[in-house]
Amino acid sequence: MPSANMGRIKAIIVKEFFHILRDPRSLTMVFITPLVMIFILGYSVSYDLNRIDAAVIDLDQSPLSKRLAQAFAANRVFVVHNRGDAPGRMLSLGEAEEMLRRREIKEIIVIPADLSRRLAARGSCEIGLIIDGSETNVANLVYQYDERILLEFNSGLLAAGGTAGRLLRLDTKIYFNPEVRSQFFFIPGLVAVILLMISAMLTSLSISRERETGSIALLFISPLRSREIIIGKTIPYIIVALLDGVFILLFARFWFGIPLRGSLLVLLLFALLYILSGLALGILISTSAPTQRTAMLATLLITMLPSFLLSGFIFPLDSLSPVLRAISYAVPATYFLRIIRGVILKGAELKHFLFEGGMLVALSLVLLAAATRKFNRQRKAAQ
Amino acid sequence: MNAAAPAIAVRDLSKNFGRFQAVKGISFDVAPGEIVGFLGPNGAGKTTTIKMITGLLKITSGTVLVDGLDRREQPAQVKRKLGYMSQKFSLYPLLTALENIEFFGGISGLAPRELKAAMARMGEQVDAAVLGQKIHDVPPGIRQKVALFVCLLPGPEIILLDEPTSGVDPEARRLFWSEIYRLKTQGKTLLVSTHNLDEAEYCDRIIIIHNGEIVAAGAPDELLRRKQKASIEELFKDAISEHGQD
Numbered sequence: 001m002p003s004a005n006m007g008r009i010k011a012i013i014v015k016e017f018f019h020i021l022r023d024p025r026s027l028t029m030v031f032i033t034p035l036v037m038i039f040i041l042g043y044s045v046s047y048d049l050n051r052i053d054a055a056v057i058d059l060d061q062s063p064l065s066k067r068l069a070q071a072f073a074a075n076r077v078f079v080v081h082n083r084g085d086a087p088g089r090m091l092s093l094g095e096a097e098e099m100l101r102r103r104e105i106k107e108i109i110v111i112p113a114d115l116s117r118r119l120a121a122r123g124s125c126e127i128g129l130i131i132d133g134s135e136t137n138v139a140n141l142v143y144q145y146d147e148r149i150l151l152e153f154n155s156g157l158l159a160a161g162g163t164a165g166r167l168l169r170l171d172t173k174i175y176f177n178p179e180v181r182s183q184f185f186f187i188p189g190l191v192a193v194i195l196l197m198i199s200a201m202l203t204s205l206s207i208s209r210e211r212e213t214g215s216i217a218l219l220f221i222s223p224l225r226s227r228e229i230i231i232g233k234t235i236p237y238i239i240v241a242l243l244d245g246v247f248i249l250l251f252a253r254f255w256f257g258i259p260l261r262g263s264l265l266v267l268l269l270f271a272l273l274y275i276l277s278g279l280a281l282g283i284l285i286s287t288s289a290p291t292q293r294t295a296m297l298a299t300l301l302i303t304m305l306p307s308f309l310l311s312g313f314i315f316p317l318d319s320l321s322p323v324l325r326a327i328s329y330a331v332p333a334t335y336f337l338r339i340i341r342g343v344i345l346k347g348a349e350l351k352h353f354l355f356e357g358g359m360l361v362a363l364s365l366v367l368l369a370a371a372t373r374k375f376n377r378q379r380k381a382a383q
Numbered sequence: 384m385n386a387a388a389p390a391i392a393v394r395d396l397s398k399n400f401g402r403f404q405a406v407k408g409i410s411f412d413v414a415p416g417e418i419v420g421f422l423g424p425n426g427a428g429k430t431t432t433i434k435m436i437t438g439l440l441k442i443t444s445g446t447v448l449v450d451g452l453d454r455r456e457q458p459a460q461v462k463r464k465l466g467y468m469s470q471k472f473s474l475y476p477l478l479t480a481l482e483n484i485e486f487f488g489g490i491s492g493l494a495p496r497e498l499k500a501a502m503a504r505m506g507e508q509v510d511a512a513v514l515g516q517k518i519h520d521v522p523p524g525i526r527q528k529v530a531l532f533v534c535l536l537p538g539p540e541i542i543l544l545d546e547p548t549s550g551v552d553p554e555a556r557r558l559f560w561s562e563i564y565r566l567k568t569q570g571k572t573l574l575v576s577t578h579n580l581d582e583a584e585y586c587d588r589i590i591i592i593h594n595g596e597i598v599a600a601g602a603p604d605e606l607l608r609r610k611q612k613a614s615i616e617e618l619f620k621d622a623i624s625e626h627g628q629d
Contacts, residue, residue: 213471213472214469214471214472215472215475217434217437217439217467217469217471217472218467218469218472218473218487219490220438220439221437221438221439221462221465221467222462222487222490222491223459223462223463223490223491223492223537224490
């Protein structure tokens with residue numbers, strides 16, 4: 001076998017270094033991307049919840065039950081809700097379940113009416129826990145926090161002179177995903193991430209292809225207005241992406257057995273708004289991407305990274321730092337994830353997602369306006 | 384069209400890309416109804432100049448008047464007067480010839496009746512089976528014919544053709560130039576860039592550009608006589624060598 005020629009290898013090495021050092025994109029990839037990733041991951045890879053909203057229904061209303069409710073309320077992570085709609089009335093189980101469906105709380109803690117009596121008579125009593133299982137990782141975390149509080153409360157009881165048998169135990173029910181199947185948690189999230197990525201990819205590639213082939217010049221010198229180009233470019237892809245969404249949902253339903261407890265129509269209505277935000281994001285990306293390859297890489301990075309890390313898909317939003325939490329409000333997947341999990345797993349209705357729907361409309365409009373403005377500015381820059 | 388004013392008047396036109404000056408303060412006129420050939424080697428500044436006239440590239444300095452209208456002051460009115468066929472892209476390859484005509488007619492604001500009439504006109508010139516094929520399957524000569532047809536759909540008075548015959552066989556080039564003559568007889572003004580020197584003979588006047596500067600301009604016969612050259616090729620080589628090779 002002929003030996004390697006070091007001179008030729010050196011020539012390649014030198015040429016590659018020139019390419020790396022003189023190509024700002026390579027330098028960005030080498031030095032900026034790791035910084036961005038470590039910053040985002042460093043603040044998002046955490047399983048510490050900053051806030052757990054819990055409804056406490058105290059049916060006993062004894063000094064002991066009030067102390068137990070106070071033990072939850074005193075914990076810095078827990079925000080306790082115990083008042084019903086009517087003034088001075090205690091929260092009912094029905095109201096609490098509705099709050100659970102609306103994602104206002106993560107769990108319901110039910111203190112039984114005969115807590116003090118049963119504890120005295122039998123030495124133990126069960127505290128009812130109803131946890132939202134639509135986010136399996138959050139459900140597990142919430143349960144761990146509950147266990148810790150109850151352990152401390154039991155220790156307190158023992159220290160106060162109780163007998164060793166006098167213990168409170170948790171009787172847990174998981175709503176919306178009783179088997180705590182992680183697929184129920186991951187598949188709707190994947191649907192959300194994929195749908196955003198595909199929608200953004202469709203428009204970003206469509207416009208960057210026109211730029212790369214030069215056909216955009218013919219559109220620019222035609223009487224078409226920038227907004228006409230953008231509307232014309234968006235509408236066909238709304239239909240394509242919506243069909244894609246239906247296809248993915250059917251696959252999730254029949255292949256992975258993910259239930260659909262709510263209305264498909266409601267889900268598709270919100271999917272339409274979500275797709276619109278993705279298409280607008282794609283157009284915005286394409287205005288800065290000179291080639292299809294750049295557009296594709298930028299779209300993958302901009303849609304997938306925040307959708308995985310900052311939407312509540314993998315890491316609970318309540319575990320994010322305030323800065324990343326603020327950024328998560330600008331991620332369309334944050335809202336659609338709540339909607340898709342809510343409709344699919346909880347059977348939630350249109351009325352439960354008015355805020356999320358409104359935010360998707362607002363994001364779509366802001367992104368479309370920004371994309372049109374930038375597109376128009378590029379067009380006018382030539383004149 | 385204002386017969387008194389030049390169809391295109393370019394004055395001290397320059398284009399810089401960073402520190403590189405692609406076009407260096409050139410000036411020329413194109414009279415109404417004239418065919419002007421814009422000749423030069425690759426990278427001479429032909430496409431850059433044409434793109435500045437169309438409004439696809441920002442002018443660094445100088446002015447462009449189209450039928451008396453300032454390109455920078457009245458871009459929309461200028462756009463309505465111009466037709467542009469690019470060397471890089473003229474038609475969508477995945478659409479058929481007819482679909483391309485339908486698309487470009489649509490974005491030009493043609494009424495459905497006008498569009499139908501245009502498609503019928505194209506049908507008289509090209510076999511219907513070919514018109515139904517995707518553009519990337521159509522022979523280059525017919526592709527150029529369709530591209531020119533599409534460029535003419537909005538009815539422009541001034542037509543800018545950027546290397547329209549590159550990659551086309553000699554017979555198709557000859558047919559294309561006969562089409563350009565037909566347009567001249569209709570009173571259209573044409574500025575045609577090319578690096579095929581034999582095409583100079585089809586032009587009323589030629590402008591030779593090299594390294595962003597005009598190195599010769601005039602009617603082909605007059606230039607040959609003035610410079611005492613036997614052929615355009617000789618004239619071209621001489622003009623370029625006088626101004627230095629790259």
